[in-house]
Amino acid sequence: MEHQELLAGFIRLHVLHHAAERDLYGQWMIEELAHHGYRVSPGTLYPLLHGMERKGYLESRIERAGRSQRRIYKATPYGIEALAMAQDKIRELFREVVPGNSST
Numbered sequence: 001m002e003h004q005e006l007l008a009g010f011i012r013l014h015v016l017h018h019a020a021e022r023d024l025y026g027q028w029m030i031e032e033l034a035h036h037g038y039r040v041s042p043g044t045l046y047p048l049l050h051g052m053e054r055k056g057y058l059e060s061r062i063e064r065a066g067r068s069q070r071r072i073y074k075a076t077p078y079g080i081e082a083l084a085m086a087q088d089k090i091r092e093l094f095r096e097v098v099p100g101n102s103s104t
């Protein structure tokens, strides 16, 4: 993905947002991100999910899906708390960086 490093924080927050609402798995998240114009490969997303789990934002479990299995993620209480904090930061940043949105 282009500008991956720059946009990685957005992707993490997007993951956290959905993981706070409901369980998700990697392929679902890849498709969701694609709807928003982010082309993220499994090779990018899976390490990102693992990293977020390692940091305590997500927790996962293995679920059978036919003959294969998939890892299901959801946000932890720590992740939900971090998301709430990030929402304030996003709002604040949005006001500054998006033209025509200065509500000062």
Ligand SMILES: [Zn+2]
Pocket: 014, 018, 032, 036
């Ligand atoms: Zn979304």
